[in-house]
Amino acid sequence: MCDVCGCHERVHSHSHQTRTVDVNQSLLKANEEAAINNRKHFDDLGMLAINIISSPGSGKTTLLEKSIDVLKDEISIGVLEGDIETDLDAERIRAKGIPAVQLTTGGACHLDSSLIHKGFHSLEHQLNGKKLDVLFIENVGNLVCPSFFDLGEHVRVVLISVPEGHDKPVKYPKAIMTSQLLIISKSDLVPYFDFNIDKIKKDASALNPSLKIIVTSTKTGEGMEEWIDYLKVNLKQK
C-alpha cells in the first residue's frame, strides 16, 4: 500500500512505507465498512446503485444525460456527481429534471463511501419521500484511484473513449478488473483514430473474463439500447 496515493498493495518508492501501512489499511477498511453500510441501505430501499468511473472527458455525464432522456418516464433516477471542483455536472443533470447532488472532493482524486453516505442523505432531502429505482454515482474523472474504493454500488461501470486509445485496459488494469461493465464510448470517432475494437475487447476480457463490454456512441446511438437493456436487467434483480 502506498501511503500517499493509497492505491495498491504493491510496494513502490515512497519512504516511510512501514510506518503508515497500518493506518492506510485501517482507512481502506473503514471505507469498506462504510461501503457495506451503503449497499445495505440501498438494498433496503430496493434501489440499484451504479458507480461510473473513467478518465476526464470520456463521456460519463453525456451518457447519463442520454440515459435519463430514455428512462426518466419509466423509472425514478437520482444522481450523485463527483468532482474535484465545480458543480457543472450536477447542473447538467438537474437541467433534465433529475435530482442531483454535487460532491466536490476539494482536490482528492476519488469519491469514498463516507462522501456517498452524506451525499445520498442530501439527495433524499430533495426527493420528499419519493422512492428511487436507480442511483447513478459519477465518480471523479480519474482512471486510477477510484478503482480502489468500493462505494457500496451494485454495478461498477468503466468508460474508455475511443480518443484515449485501445491500449488503456493493459495500462490501467485495476479499473477493468473491478468493473462489471466496460463501455467503449465515442465509437463514432473510430474512423479518425487508430483504434482496434477487437484488441481492446480481447485485452479487457483477458483481465476480467466476466466483464460485459458494450460499444456505444451517444451521437449515433450505437449500443445505447444494449446499455439501457443492461440497466433494466440489473434493475429487475433488485
Next chain:
Amino acid sequence: MCDVCGCHERVHSHSHQTRTVDVNQSLLKANEEAAINNRKHFDDLGMLAINIISSPGSGKTTLLEKSIDVLKDEISIGVLEGDIETDLDAERIRAKGIPAVQLTTGGACHLDSSLIHKGFHSLEHQLNGKKLDVLFIENVGNLVCPSFFDLGEHVRVVLISVPEGHDKPVKYPKAIMTSQLLIISKSDLVPYFDFNIDKIKKDASALNPSLKIIVTSTKTGEGMEEWIDYLKVNLKQK
C-alpha cells in the same frame, strides 16, 4: 491533506485524518527533498528536465515521438516513461533510437522523485557517458495526483486534448496552477466536438496568469513549431 490519496491540503471525508497528517506531510516533504536533489543533479549536468502530465490518452507519447523526429539530430534526448503497468510507451520511444527507461509504478497513480532518481541512473547506464540536453519525463496518465509531486523538473507541461472537453481547467485546477505550459492537443478534432478554445484559454489563464498555452495537432502539425521553439528557448537558459 487526505491520508489515502494525499492530494490536497483541504479536508475531505476520510476518517483518521489527524492521525496520519504528519506522516503524509513528511512523505511529501521527503518527495520535495528528493526533487531538489534531482533538480540540482540535472542542473549540474546542464540538462533541461520536462515533466509531462495529462489524462490517459491525451497524446503525451505521440507528442514525444513527433518532437524526437524534429529534434533528434540537433540535441541529445532521453526519456523516463511512467506507467502503472506495461512498457509499451518506452518501446515506442526506443523505436526512435532514443534511450528510454520505463518506470512502472505497480498500481500507484503518479511518479515521485525517488523513482525519477532511480530511473535517471538506469538511463545513464544506457548513455555510456554521453551528455543529455533534454530529459522528458512522461508521467502516469492521470490529471489529478501527478500535480502534487514535484519530480525535480524545470518545466511542467500539462496536456488537455480536445475530446476531453474545454471544461477541464476549472474541474482539474491543480494541474493548471502548477504547470508552466498548457498544450491543447488534437486540435484537428475541434470540428467534431463542442470545444471552445477561447473559453479554455480564458479559464486556464484565470487560474494561472503566467501559463503559456499552445494549441497543437500532431496530425496537421499545428503549433508544433511553437512547441519546439518553446523547448529551444528553455534549453538555451540551461
